[in-house]
Amino acid sequence: MNRVTAALTITLLISTMPASILASEYQSWNAKLPIVLTLFLHDELSDTDIRNLDTNYFSWFTEDLESITDRKVEIVPILRTPGYTDFDYRLGDAGKSLYEWDQRVIDYVIGENKPRSKRHKYLLITRDNLTLLTEGIAGSGKRSAIASLSAYRTIAHEVGHLLGATHSDGQLIGFPFALTCNTNMVASEVFFIKNCYRYSDRAKQSIRNYLKDTP
Ligand SMILES: [Zn+2]
Numbered sequence: 001m002n003r004v005t006a007a008l009t010i011t012l013l014i015s016t017m018p019a020s021i022l023a024s025e026y027q028s029w030n031a032k033l034p035i036v037l038t039l040f041l042h043d044e045l046s047d048t049d050i051r052n053l054d055t056n057y058f059s060w061f062t063e064d065l066e067s068i069t070d071r072k073v074e075i076v077p078i079l080r081t082p083g084y085t086d087f088d089y090r091l092g093d094a095g096k097s098l099y100e101w102d103q104r105v106i107d108y109v110i111g112e113n114k115p116r117s118k119r120h121k122y123l124l125i126t127r128d129n130l131t132l133l134t135e136g137i138a139g140s141g142k143r144s145a146i147a148s149l150s151a152y153r154t155i156a157h158e159v160g161h162l163l164g165a166t167h168s169d170g171q172l173i174g175f176p177f178a179l180t181c182n183t184n185m186v187a188s189e190v191f192f193i194k195n196c197y198r199y200s201d202r203a204k205q206s207i208r209n210y211l212k213d214t215p
Contacts, residue, residue: 033215034072035119040084041077042126049149060197061156068204069211089126089146094134102144118214121162123147138162153195156184160203164210169203
């Protein structure tokens with residue numbers, strides 16, 4: 001069982017597990033607290049989309065993020081929750097969609113008494129782009145983002161923004177050209193260049209700087 005599937009399973013089973021098991025499992029990691037990604041999986045995602053999330057969109061980048069930050073990455077999936085997972089994200093203006101989504105997140109964090117810290121991020125995962133060309137959007141260093149399943153690295157890209165990485169941290173890596181690949185923070189898809197499936201060294205440093213004063 002890979003990591004995100006395990007995290008999803010742990011979250012789903014959390015109410016049935018004795019507290020002592022959870023506590024000992026938690027203590028087996030190092031002293032730094034985890035990055036917690038709360039994922040609102042939009043109602044339009046199919047069962048197949050959800051089954052493929054881990055392999056295609058998460059396992060490779062959460063593994064990278066854990067090694068960059070020396071923190072566990074916890075995934076908290078939220079399904080079929082009116083007001084959140086049915087959010088109408090195609091408002092014709094991606095900035096407006098992000099603003100409106102962030103208002104929902106504020107309601108959620110306050111209403112559910114969720115922690116507010118640089119380690120806690122809230123993403124709406126959508127099947128389609130926000131606009132014709134916008135695959136995802138996030139505020140740099142903020143709490144909220146929207147990311148579509150249109151491209152495999154969009155979720156990693158938006159989480160990178162939430163953790164302080166910028167497009168100037170995006171690097172094409174490789175030489176000769178045939179071996180070049182896009183790291184996660186490269187701004188646009190170039191269809192004939194494959195993904196590196198990792199953050200660049202500059203992005204790694206930005207993410208470490210962002211979290212350096214966070215327990
Ligand atoms: Zn971006």
